Amino acid sequence: MVACNCGCDDELTKQLDKIIDPYRGNPGGLIQVLTKAQNLVGYLPKWVQIQIAEGLGVSLQEVFGVITFYAFFSLIPRGRHKISVCAGTACYVKGTKMVLKTLRELLDIKPGQTTPDSRFTLEQVRCIGACGLAPAMIIDGKDVHGRLEPEIIPGVLEQYA
Amino acid sequence: MKSLDELAKIKESRRAALKIREGVPSATEKAHVMMCGGAGCISSKCLEVVDAMKEALSKNGIAEQVQIILTGCMGPCDMGPVAIVYPDATFYRRLKPKDAEAIVEEHIMKGNLVQRLLYRAPGAKEPTPKVTDIDLFAKQKKIVLRNNFYIDPTSIEDYIANDGYAALGKALTQMQPAEIIEEVKKSGLRGRGGAGFSTGMKWGFTAAASGSPKYVVCNGDEGDPGAFMDRSVLEGDPHSVIEGMAICGRAIGAEQGYVYVRAEYPLAIERLDYAIQKARENGLLGKDILGTGFNFDIEIRIGAGAFVCGEETALLTSIEGKRGEPRPRPPFPANAGVWGKPTVLNNVETWANIPEIILKGAAAYAAIGTEKSKGTKVFALAGRINNTGIIEVPMGTTLREIVFEIGGGIPRKKAFKAVQTGGPSGGCIPADYLDTPVDYDSLGALGAIMGSGGMIVLDEDSCMVDIAKFFLDFVVDESCGKCSPCRIGTKRMYEILDNISKGKGKEGDIELLVELATTIKATALCGLGQTAPNPVLSTIRYFRKEYEEHIRDKKCACNVCELEE
Structure with missing residues (x-):
């Protein structure tokens, strides 16, 4: 077999096929397939998009259109841990600016960027619904850290290698 | 079962x-x-x-x-x-x-x-x-959150113990579809997503629409920053939503439901998914429910981070796996919803009210609340307030009772300045109107909206220009870009506000903001754009002096805005 140089990975290709199988020929499953594919690969590179487009029977343009519409999907690799700083109203009035400033200083990256060691990706999200704990952030989509102050943020980050 | x-x-x-x-x-x-x-x-x-x-x-x-x-x-x-x-x-x-x-x-x-x-x-x-x-x-009245102190959300038996699925049983065995719709109409229940349309009328239109199959959809894409009521219901009492949707399925003749939940709510998704499984295992979802021949099932659809998907036509498009862009109405979802078929779309909190209305009757429900807004409303209190969290009160409770009696007032002896309701579609209500009873119509008259129920309390240290700018920044970011009033108009408004907040505002800026706002409200395609200028208009209406200070004196009295020399 000739090695392909598009960046795809044999093992991942097979697993991606398994994700696509229940939705084959069913364009309605596009968002669900993309969500699972991103969980598998970490982001959505072109080879993943092509495989999904062919599998579901939609155009590549449509796949790209959906990916770029939703904030959850990423075209570029992300860090091992995703820090989502809540920028909802309650957090905003209680100190989102401070949280972001502290994180920018600690990690030396801006929202949307990933640290050079691929440990953290920093982003801002619109309300995680933890307004009672404002200001808050959520790490890896599940761990909510609330009542943040500049002094406690380094300790929070230490929990994520 | x-x-x-x-x-x-x-x-x-x-x-x-x-x-x-x-x-x-x-x-x-x-x-x-x-x-x-x-x-x-x-x-x-x-x-x-x-x-x-x-x-x-x-x-x-x-x-x-x-x-x-x-x-x-x-x-x-x-x-x-x-x-x-x-x-x-x-x-x-x-x-x-x-x-x-x-x-x-x-x-x-x-x-x-x-x-x-x-x-x-x-x-x-x-x-x-x-x-x-x-x-x-003690000052709360719990209908939607009736089970929150009492049940284990992962136990269907606990839910059943507190009359769970009894309303579905009643709807399936003792009521004709038209009677169910009539009961919901009589209850006076209005959509809790914020717009406040009569739920019973919506069901009636969908039942009468030609086209099949029909669908039942739950909007759990709670995107308003500062609102987390739906999350609490889905996490704390997921069966109440399932039961409400199944009753609607019987009323309009639908066999399939979808719940659209934000990806930002992993625990809500987990609990709901588990509840759906348990309901299926117990014969309360699926084929031949309670031996009556009625079929109904529910699938979860997870949102992928787009605020506009809370708008009904955008949400329905997103369920189909497409870019969640809104489309003009009519046709309304009652005639052309998911996959172009007749669809009832209601918010999580609306669904959680349904079992109680069917079980205890419309009259009992309509006895609570004000003349045109019946029942209770769940609010999420946050911001500069002592007791933050979720509360449920009868419609018509005053803002003062909510903020000072239930919410415990403002911390650190600061003065109350305003309460922001309705998120990016709502407005700021100042202290003069604290005795306003909260219902759909009175809040609308003040230039705010009920919205889904987020209430952010602002104190004397909150700059209203900064708050208006915060919401516009949000809208600019979340505008889907399909129509130009929203895509371009909100951006221009943001730029003007940004200048004002930096001390670079000019005479005439306020008038220009109002003119832009009025045009956007009149011409934007969907609810997001049509309401986007509200936070600016309401802060100009009640706090014009603050805008003028920023523009004329180059001064932010609250010391929030970073003014450039």
Whole structure:
């Protein structure tokens, strides 16, 4: 077999096929397939998009259109841990600016960027619904850290290698 | 479960087992500890308290005689982790793992309340041990959150014990579809997503629409920043939403439902998914429900982070796997919804009201609230307020009661400035209107909206220009870009506000903002654009002086804006 140089990975290709199988020929499953594919690969590179487009029977343009519409999907690799700083109203009035400033200083990256060691990706999200704990952030989509102050943020980050 | 009789039997036996939660001491059990397992308390590490308590119970050899139940959100997030110990209904707050031993050894074993963990009202010397005596809870009226102190959200039997699925049973065996719709109409229930359209009329249009199959959809894409009511319902009582949707399925002749939930709510998705599985296993979803021949099932669709998908036509498009862009109405979803078929779309909180309306009747429900806004409303209190969290009050409760009596007022003796309702579509209501009864129409008249129920309290340190700018920044970011009034108009408004906030505003800027706002409201395609200027218009209406100070004096009295020299 000739090695392909598009960046795809044999093992991942097979697993991606398994994700696509229940939705084959069913364009309605596009968002669900993309969500699972991103969980598998970490982001959505072109080879993943092509495989999904062919599998579901939609155009590549449509796949790209959906990916770029939703904030959850990423075209570029992300860090091992995703820090989502809540920028909802309650957090905003209680100190989102401070949280972001502290994180920018600690990690030396801006929202949307990933640290050079691929440990953290920093982003801002619109309300995680933890307004009672404002200001808050959520790490890896599940761990909510609330009542943040500049002094406690380094300790929070230490929990994520 | 194949019949109503079986449902009644489960209810009876489970109810007896849960007597202790109604205050009746049990011969075999010492206590039920209801630990709040809402997302707020989980992030305040309530699970560590649970572990410590289990350990203390085993150490004392009474693990078999005490149940620890992780409930849905109890409301007072800022006091978390909180717990209620039955049968005496003692409310404990700010629990740490090290407190578990005291509760077990003192309270549960000896009957002595642990004084230092009890709630004390602001300024009060004596604690208020009993949950029902605490002002914050006593002034509430719970319909949507009826189960939150009582059930384990992962137990379908607990839900059944408190009349769960009895309304579905009634709708399937004693009511014709038209009667169900009539009952919902008579209840006066209006859409809790914010727009306030009559739920019964919506169902009626969909039932009458030609086209098949029909669909039932739940909007759980709670995107308004500062709102987390739907999350609390889905986490704390997912079966109430399932039951409400199934009743609608019977009323309009639909067999398939979808719940669209935000990806940002992983715990809500997990609990709902589990509840759907349990409902299927028990024959309350799927084929031939309760042996009546009625079929209904529900699928979860997870949103992928787009605020505009809370708009109904955008949400329906997103369910189909496409870019969630809104489209013009008509046709309304009642005629052309998911896959172009007739669809009822209601918000999570609306669905949670349905079982209660069907079971207890429209008249009982309509007796609560104001003339044109019936029932209760769940609000999420946040911002500069003492008691942050979830509350449920009758429609018509005044803002003053909500902010000062239930919410406990403003921290650090600061002065109240405004309450922001309705998120990016709403407005700021100043102190002069604190005695306004909260309902759809009175808030609308003030230039705000009811919205989905987020209430952010602002104090004297909050700059209103900055708040307006915050919301416009949000809208600019979340505008889908399909129509130009929203895509370009909000961007221009943001630029003007940004200049004002930096001390670079000019005379005429306020008038220009109003002109742009009026045009956008009149011409944008969907609800997002049509309401986007509201935060700016309402802050200009009530706090024009602050805008003028920024423009003329190059000064931010609250010291929030970073003015450039």
